[in-house]
Amino acid sequence: MYDGFVEFAVSQGVPLSTVTLTLMLPIVVTIIAFFRQVVGIKAFGIYTPALVTFAFLAIGLEADSILKGAQYGFTIFVTVIAVGTLVGIVLKKFRLLYLPRVAIMITIVSLSTLAMLIAGGLLQRTGLASVSIFPILIMITLVEKFVSTQIEKGARTAVVLSTETLIISLICYFSVSWSVLVAFIQTYPWIVLFTIIINIVLGKWTGLRLSEYFRFKEITKYAEPSHKK
Amino acid sequence: MPSLLTKSRNILGMNARNLKYIRPYNLKPAKRLADDKMRSKRVLRKGGISVPKLISKIRSRGELDDFDFSSLPNSFALKPNYGFGGEGIMIVYGRKKNVSNTWIKADRSVVTEDDLKTHVRNILDGSFSRMNIPDFAFFEERIQLLKLFKPYTFKGIPDIRVIVFNKIPVMAMLRLPTEASGGTSNVHNGGIAVGIDMATGVTTSAVQYNRVIEYVPKKRLLLSGIKIPFWQDILKLAVKAQDVSGLGYLGADIAIDRERGPVFMEINARPGLAIQNANQDGLLGRLKRVEGLKVKTITRAVAIAQSLFGGEIEEGIEEISGKKIISAVEKIKFIDRNKKEFEIEAKIDTGAYSTSIDTELAKRIGFEKTIDDFDQIDLSEYEFVPGSGERIEADFMEKYGKKIKKLENIVVVFSSSGSSLRPIVKTAFIMDKERVVSKVNIVDRGDLKYPMIIGRKDLKRFLIEVSK
Numbered sequence: 134m135y136d137g138f139v140e141f142a143v144s145q146g147v148p149l150s151t152v153t154l155t156l157m158l159p160i161v162v163t164i165i166a167f168f169r170q171v172v173g174i175k176a177f178g179i180y181t182p183a184l185v186t187f188a189f190l191a192i193g194l195e196a197d198s199i200l201k202g203a204q205y206g207f208t209i210f211v212t213v214i215a216v217g218t219l220v221g222i223v224l225k226k227f228r229l230l231y232l233p234r235v236a237i238m239i240t241i242v243s244l245s246t247l248a249m250l251i252a253g254g255l256l257q258r259t260g261l262a263s264v265s266i267f268p269i270l271i272m273i274t275l276v277e278k279f280v281s282t283q284i285e286k287g288a289r290t291a292v293v294l295s296t297e298t299l300i301i302s303l304i305c306y307f308s309v310s311w312s313v314l315v316a317f318i319q320t321y322p323w324i325v326l327f328t329i330i331i332n333i334v335l336g337k338w339t340g341l342r343l344s345e346y347f348r349f350k351e352i353t354k355y356a357e358p359s360h361k362k
Numbered sequence: 363m364p365s366l367l368t369k370s371r372n373i374l375g376m377n378a379r380n381l382k383y384i385r386p387y388n389l390k391p392a393k394r395l396a397d398d399k400m401r402s403k404r405v406l407r408k409g410g411i412s413v414p415k416l417i418s419k420i421r422s423r424g425e426l427d428d429f430d431f432s433s434l435p436n437s438f439a440l441k442p443n444y445g446f447g448g449e450g451i452m453i454v455y456g457r458k459k460n461v462s463n464t465w466i467k468a469d470r471s472v473v474t475e476d477d478l479k480t481h482v483r484n485i486l487d488g489s490f491s492r493m494n495i496p497d498f499a500f501f502e503e504r505i506q507l508l509k510l511f512k513p514y515t516f517k518g519i520p521d522i523r524v525i526v527f528n529k530i531p532v533m534a535m536l537r538l539p540t541e542a543s544g545g546t547s548n549v550h551n552g553g554i555a556v557g558i559d560m561a562t563g564v565t566t567s568a569v570q571y572n573r574v575i576e577y578v579p580k581k582r583l584l585l586s587g588i589k590i591p592f593w594q595d596i597l598k599l600a601v602k603a604q605d606v607s608g609l610g611y612l613g614a615d616i617a618i619d620r621e622r623g624p625v626f627m628e629i630n631a632r633p634g635l636a637i638q639n640a641n642q643d644g645l646l647g648r649l650k651r652v653e654g655l656k657v658k659t660i661t662r663a664v665a666i667a668q669s670l671f672g673g674e675i676e677e678g679i680e681e682i683s684g685k686k687i688i689s690a691v692e693k694i695k696f697i698d699r700n701k702k703e704f705e706i707e708a709k710i711d712t713g714a715y716s717t718s719i720d721t722e723l724a725k726r727i728g729f730e731k732t733i734d735d736f737d738q739i740d741l742s743e744y745e746f747v748p749g750s751g752e753r754i755e756a757d758f759m760e761k762y763g764k765k766i767k768k769l770e771n772i773v774v775v776f777s778s779s780g781s782s783l784r785p786i787v788k789t790a791f792i793m794d795k796e797r798v799v800s801k802v803n804i805v806d807r808g809d810l811k812y813p814m815i816i817g818r819k820d821l822k823r824f825l826i827e828v829s830k
Contacts, residue, residue, distance in 0.1 A: 170377055228480055231489045284489060285449060287551055339382055341375040348635075349373045351574050352642050 136322050149319075154190065156318050156325050157309040161186050163328040163335075164305050170335045173344025176298040177278045185210065185275070185302040188268035190310065196260045199310045203303060205261050208253075209246060209272045210302075214295045216245040217279045218288060235280050242276050372644030374635060383527070383649065387610025388631045396609060396631035397492065399443050400500055403626075409606030411599055411626045414439070417501040426482050431463045431475045434501060440478065442485040443498040448546035450490030452481055453504055453518070468517040468545060505627075506620040510591065514538050514578055517545030521617040522558070522590065524600035525633055525645065527610065529657045531597045531667040532648040534558040535640040536565055536590065540579060549636045554578070556585050557641030561672020563593025569639045592624045597664045603629055605660075685825045686794045694814060695792040699728040706813055708793075710826055714817035716773075717800055718784070720807035723814060729787050733804065735766040736785045746774060746781035758783065770801050796823060 135143070142152045165182050168174045176182045185206075192209075193202020220241050224234055246269060253261030275295075282291040308314060318324060341349075374383075388396075395402050403413040417438055420426050436457045442450040454465035454473055463475040484490070485499040505519045514520065518539035525533045535555045539545045542552025549555045554575070556568040568575050568585035577583055590596065600614035603626060613633025619625045638645050648671055657663045694708045706723065721733060739762055744754050751774035758772050771786040784803040791798055793816070800820045807813055
C-alpha cells in the first residue's frame with residue numbers, strides 16, 4: 134500500500150519512520166506558517182515549534198504511545214520554561230553578560246530536567262525516566278530563545294510566546310501523529326508538494342489575522358459613522 | 363457581523379503592513395540606515411533636521427578601556443546604536459556631588475563608572491540589538507522634559523510618533539512613559555499611546571496595553587485635550603525626515619526639548635500598529651487615501667494631512683459655527699464678594715429656559731443681602747395656582763421691588779416638587795472662556811449635585827457635546 138517512492142526509499146535502507154517524519158516536516162511548518170499569518174499566534178518563529186513538535190514525536194515513538202509523547206513532552210517543556218523564568222529573575226540581579234547568563238540558565242535547566250526524569254523514575258513513570266537525550270536537548274535549547282526574548286521583550290512576552298509555542302507544537306504533533314494522515318502521506322507522498330502552493334497563498338495574504346480582530350476591537354467598537362466610507 | 367467586517371477593512375494588519383507597505387516602500391538601504399541610529403542622526407542633521415547632540419561613542423572594548431568617563435557632562439543618555447523598542451537606554455540627570463564619576467538617574471538611584479562600563483559592555487555584546495549582533499554604544503545630549511508633559515510622564519521623555527507615507531503624515535500619537543513601561547515610551551511594555559488629531563495637534567483618545575483609558579494611571583488627569591506645542595513644526599520635521607531617509611513608509615519619533623523645541627529622535631522602518639488603537643481609527647483607510655497623491659512642498663503635505671485626517675476635534679466645529687463646544691457638565695468661574703475667582707460645576711440643562719443658582723452660591727457671589735431681604739417677606743398672601751404667575755410677579759415687584767437690594771425681578775416657578783417664588787439677580791460668569799451676563803434665579807439647591815443649572819437662554823453661543 135506504500136507509494137513506490139516510499140518503498141524505494143525503505144529498500145535503500147532508510148527507515149520508514151525517517152521517511153515519514155521527513156515528509157511530515159513540510160506539513161508541520163505549513164501549519165506553523167498558517168498559525169502565524171492567519172491566526173496570529175507568533176510562537177518562537179518557525180524553527181523552534183517545529184523542533185519541539187519533533188521532540189514530542191520522538192518521545193511518543195519511544196513510549197509507543199501518542200498520548201504519552203504529548204504528556205511527557207508537555208512535562209519537560211513546562212519544566213524548562215518554569216525553571217527558565219525563575220532562574221531568569223534571579224540572574225537579572227547579577228547583571229551578567231549575555232552568553233554567560235545563557236550558559237548558567239542552560240546548566241540549571243538541564244540539572245532540573247535530570248532531577249525531573251529521576252523523579253519520574255521514582256514515581257514509577259519509567260516512560261518519562263527513559264526519554265532519550267535528543268528530545269531533551271531540543272527542549273533545553275529552547276532556553277536560549279526564551280532568555281533572548283526575556284531580555285528583549287520582557288518576561289511577560291517570553292511566557293506568552295512559550296505558551297504559544299507549546300500550543301502550536303501540540304497541534305502539529307497531534308496532526309502529524311494522526312494515523313489517517315500518516316497513512317495518507319505514506320500512500321501519496323507527492324501531496325506534500327501542495328504545501329508549497331498553500332505557502333505561496335499564505336505569503337501573499339494581506340488580510341487581518343484572527344488575533345488582530347481582537348487587538349483592534351476597540352476601533353471597530355468606537356469607529357464613527359464618518360469613517361464608514 | 364458585516365458592520366464589523368467593513369470597518370475592519372480600514373485597519374492595517376501585520377500582514378498588509380509588511381507586504382504592502384514595508385516591503386515595497388522601505389528598501390534595504392533605507393532600512394539599514396534606520397537601524398543604525400548614529401548614522402541616521404548624521405544624515406538627518408545634514409538634511410537640516412535638529413537631532414540630539416552626540417557627545418561621544420564607544421565602538422569596542424579597547425575604546426571602552428581608554429574611555430575617559432570624567433569627560434562626560436552632568437546629564438546624558440547612553441544608547442545602543444542598533445537598539446530598538448527603547449531597550450538598553452540609560453539616562454542620567456546629574457552628577458552626584460563630591461563623588462567623582464558618579465551620576466544620578468531619574469529614580470534617584472546612583473550610577474557609578476563601573477555601572478556605566480557594565481552597561482556599555484552589554485551594549486557592545488549586542489544584548490539590546492536586533493538579532494543580538496555586536497553593537498556600538500553612544501552618549502548623547504539628554505532631552506529635557508517639557509513642563510507641559512511633566513504631570514503625564516513617569517521618568518523618561520514622551521515622544522511623538524508620526525506615520526508618514528507618500529510624504530504625507532497620516533497618523534500620529536503621543537507616547538507617554540509610565541511606571542509599567544519603566545520610563546521608556548515603548549507602548550508594548552505598558553507605555554500609554556495617546557491619539558492626536560492631525561489638524562490641531564490636540565490629543566483625542568488613549569490606550570494602554572491596547573485598552574482604552576481616559577486618565578493618567580492613578581491620577582485624575584485627562585489624557586485627551588492636551589495641545590501638543592509646535593504641532594506644525596513636528597509634522598514638517600516628519601515629512602522632511604521621509605525625504606532625507608528614503609523610507610517610504612516611515613515612523614518618525616520626535617521629542618520636544620524644553621529649550622530646543624522639537625528634536626528628532628529616531629526614524630523607524632517598521633512602525634508598529636498600536637497607533638491605530640490610540641487614534642481609534644484604522645491606518646489602511648488613511649494610507650489608501652494618500653496613495654498616489656503628488657505633493658510638491660512640505661507645507662502642502664502638512665496642509666493635506668491636516669485637512670484629510672483632522673477636524674474630529676471640536677475646535678474645527680467651533681471655527682465653522684463660531685460657537686464654543688461645552689459638555690453636559692461644565693466648569694463655571696465666578697468672582698466672589700472678595701473679588702476672588704472661584705470655580706464650580708454646573709449642569710447644562712436644555713430643558714430649562716433660564717439659569718438657576720443655589721442660595722449658598724448666590725451668597726458667595728455677593729447677594730447675601732438680597733436673599734436676607736427676600737426671606738423677610740411674608741409670601742403667604744400669594745396663592746400659587748397655574749396662570750397666576752404673571753399677576754403675582756407684578757404685584758410682588760410693585761410692593762417690594764425697591765426694598766430688596768439688587769433684585770432684578772421675581773419669577774414664579776411651578777414644578778413637580780411644588781411652586782415657589784424665586785428672586786432674580788443679574789450676574790456674570792465665565793463658561794469655557796466666554797463671559798456670560800445673565801439674569802439668574804436663586805433657589806435652594808442644597809441637596810442637589812450641582813449648585814447651578816444653565817438654561818437655554820444662556821446657551822445661545824454654545825454647542826453641547828454630550829459625550830465629552
